[in-house]
Amino acid sequence: MWNLARFAASKLSRSRRYSSAIPGPCIVHKRGADILHDPWFNKDTGFPLTERDRLGLRGLLPPRVISFEQQYDRFMNSYRSLEKNTQGQSDKFVSLAKWRILNRLHDRNETLYYRVLIDNIQEFAPVIYTPTVGLVCQNYSGLFRRPRGMYFSAKDKGEMMSMIYNWPAHQVDMIVLTDGSRILGLGDLGVQGIGIPIGKLDMYVAAAGINPQRILPVMLDVGTNNQKLLDDHLGLRQPRLEGEEYLSIVDEFMEAVHARWPKAIVQFEDFQMKWAFETLQRYRKRFCMFNDDIQGTAGVALAGVLGTVRAQGRPLSDFMKQKIVVVGAGSHFLPFCFGLICSAGLGVLNMAVQAVARMMGCSETAAKSQFFLIDKDGLVTNERSNLDPAAAPFAKSPRDIEGLSEGASIIEVVKKIKPHVLLGLSGVGGIFNEEVLKAMRESVSTKPAIFAMSNPTMNAECSAADAFKHAGENIVFASGSPFKNVDLGNGKVGHVNQANNMYLFPGIGLGALLSGARLITDGMLQAASECLASYMTEEEVLQGILYPSIDSIRNVTVEVGAAVLREAIAEGLAEGHGDVGIKELSLMSKEDTVDYIRHNMWYPVYCPLVHEK
Ligand SMILES: NC(=O)c1ccc[n+]([C@@H]2O[C@H](COP(=O)([O-])OP(=O)(O)OC[C@H]3O[C@@H](n4cnc5c(N)ncnc54)[C@H](O)[C@@H]3O)[C@@H](O)[C@H]2O)c1
Ligand SMILES: O=C(O)C[C@H](O)C(=O)O
Ligand SMILES: [Mg+2]
Known part of the structure; x- marks a missing residue:
């Protein structure tokens, strides 16, 4: 239950400190060249001489031992040289070149890779994650050198229970799964969508300190409806499975994973909306899983929208007075209606209304008039001919919104409603055009908010520069993909938030x-x-800064993780982890939970390798 008192009272620790405890020795069952070819154990030229002797490496490396710090500097120097040498080339060329150099390090030496990633997360997140990851998926066949993660295809039906044992790690904690059917705003990319789970899991390692030996990116290849790919790609050359055939593949995968690793958490990512909803409802009461595009996104959007209330210098209770126009009847606001079964593209308005009602303790009717939903056919009203009966109560009645009719365009709605917040999750680049943005100048808010949340950059509803240029300097701006802060002249800066x-x-x-x-509940989310x-x-909020800088993502994640953990304990769902049982967890103070989380985060340092047969 949202609790305003708790919200107001919470003064979170903003410490940038995080665990860097040096791990004990690592047991390695390999020797010699096999170790050099294993990115988890490989230290390149960093193996100390004693270790070279112990592990049969003497003579397999140049004689001089290079320290971790020197290796780090060498990598960063080559990265900077690449930046210099690619000046003047196209953005696509430069982005892929940067991705390649990081990917080569990832393939060779994971410890060094994750350290440079953590230390330079602001700079490297856009390379290994959004937006470059979209480009990587689009070009996956050409970029493919080595496999990463696992691929389960429709042809593997009946085999998955044994296939899962092909994965070499004994323990897996975190799985990100996609079927490639809606990769960012780029559509169906089939097997090429594997880049998304890889990028998400890199963020898990960098931000959450999940041990990279215990992560597993997974592609469920059930075919593709992308005709261009069918001719030339590395996946199945067949149309996507549908209906029960499709679900039986996902079912088999989920059973197989949990048979081998009962405690593994599965994050569903970039499934087309109909399957995103269906699989969430199907598995959330049985497995520890969640859908990031539905649940993670809604939580981030809601946090941002609450921030816009504070940015106007208003109390949070004014949230119910905010007029919010959502463009893109996507899946994203589902958590506003925790517990309800929603069909694709329907019910967003009422979900938001329910959130207001829950937070403010007001009636749904009181809040209802403040939310407006636009999909590809325009403003959703109860006059829509093909309106799902389940959505009918949530659609606007044209009688209540004088001057606006069924299917009204974005510009018509914005001009008429003058919303506090214009939020896009449509996947359609540039849909907040000059006219729409200029209309936001008439917003009833003192700080009109524009959230262009679609990814990657080309699919953003508008750019940051256009938003500040056309909608005015006093706006609050957030985008799903990163944009640079905007120079407004006279030393003023338009702050860009990343609502991701x-x-x-x-x-x-x-x-x-x-x-x-055991489960991931609405309360935890x-x-x-x-x-x-x-x-x-x-x-910060009064300056239009709604989300933290990516530089502090590890600290944000500690706090979020601790909040989720405490809620799991409160709901009686926690069963403990490793040596820490439920009793110990229950006795922890709030600070203890934060420390517990922090100290259980993996941090990349070379550990002494001990050979065991
Ligand atoms: N920032 C984030 O964290 C985040 C998270 C999840 C998804 N996204 C982005 O959201 C976008 C959409 O994802 P999705 O899963 O909802 O996709 P989707 O295709 O399922 O939904 C898109 C919705 O937009 C509507 N739409 C399409 N064209 C429109 C138009 N011209 N005008 C108004 N509405 C239109 C459609 O009716 C549909 O309801 C993607 O670009 C994705 O990258 C961002
Ligand atoms: O991947 C992202 O950057 C966010 C989100 O999950 C999306 O699908 O766009
Ligand atoms: Mg996603």
């Missing part, structure tokens, strides 16, 4: 893992969102 689910999913997974929760919403100080 990366601020929540690592903490949701980490909190669930370290609590040993609400706790995550509430924690993010209260992370920013009043001063």
Whole structure:
């Protein structure tokens, strides 16, 4: 339950400190060249001489031992040289070149890779995650050198229970699964969508300190309806499975995973909406799983929208007075209606209404008139001919919105409603055009908010520069993909927030893992969102800074993870993790939970290798 008193009272620790405890020795069952070819154990030129002797490496490496710090500097120098040498090339060329150099390090030496990633997360997140990951997926066949993760296809039906044992790691904690059917705003990319689970799990390691030996990116290849790919790609050359055939593949995968690793958490990612909803309803009461695009995104969006209320210098209770126009009847606001079964593209308005009612303790009717939903056919009203009966109560009645009719365009709605918030999750680039943005100048808010949340960059509803240029300098702006802050002249800067689910999913997974929760509940997701919403100080929010900088994502994740863990304990779902049982978890103070999370986060340092047969 959202609790305003708790929200107001929470003064979260903003410490940037995180665990860097040096791990003990690592047992390695390999020797010699096999170790050099294993990115988990490989230290390249960093193996000390004693270790070279112990592990049969003498003579297999140049004689000089290079320290970790020197290796780090060498990598960063080559990265900087690449930046210099690619100046003047196209953005696509430069982005892929940067991705390649990081990917080569990832393939060779994971410890060094994750250290440079953690230390330079602001700079590297856009390379290994959104937006470059979209480009990587589009070009996957050409970029493919080595496999990463697992691929289960429709042809593997009946084999998955044994296939899962082909994965070499004994323990897996975190799985990100996609079927490639809706990769960012790029549509159906089939097997090429594997880049998304890889990028998400890199964020799990960097932000949540999940041990990279215990992560597993998975592609469920059930075919593709992308005609271009069918001619030339590395996946199945068949149309997507549908209906029961499709579900039986996902069922078999989920059973197989949990047979081998009963406590593994599965994050569903970039499934087309109909399957996103269906699988969430199907598995959430049986497995520890969540859908990031539905649940993570909604939590992030809600935290941001609450921030816009504070940014106007208003109390949170004014949330119910905010007029919010959502463009894209996507899946994202589902958590506003926790517990309801929603069909694709329907019911967003009422979900938001329910959230207001829950937070403010007001009636749904009182809040209902403040939310407007637009999909590809325009404003959703009860006059729509093909309106799902389940959605009818949530659609606007044209009689209540004088001057607006069924299917009204974005510009018509914005001009008429003058919303506080214009939020896009449509996947349609540039849909907040000059006219729409200029109309936002007439917003009733003192700080009109524009959230262009679609990814990647080309699919953003508008750019940051256009938003500040056309909608005015006093707006609050957030985008799903990163944009640079905007120079407004006279020393003024238009702050760009990144409203991306990366601020929540690592903490949701980490909190669930370290609590040993059996399920991921609405309450745990609400706790995550509430924690993010209260992370920013009043001063920051008044400057239009709604989300933390990516530089502090590890700290944000600690706080979110601790909030999720405490909620799991409160709901009686925690079963403990490793040596820490439920009794110990229950006795922890709030600070203890934060410390517990922090100290269980993996941090990349070379550990002494000990050979065992
Ligand atoms: N920032 C984030 O954290 C985040 C999280 C999840 C998804 N997204 C982005 O959201 C976008 C959409 O994802 P989705 O899963 O909802 O996709 P989707 O295709 O299922 O839904 C898109 C919705 O937009 C509507 N739409 C399409 N064209 C429109 C138009 N011209 N005008 C108004 N509405 C229109 C459709 O009716 C549909 O309801 C993607 O670009 C994705 O990358 C961002
Ligand atoms: O992947 C992202 O950057 C966010 C989100 O999950 C999306 O699908 O766009
Ligand atoms: Mg996604």
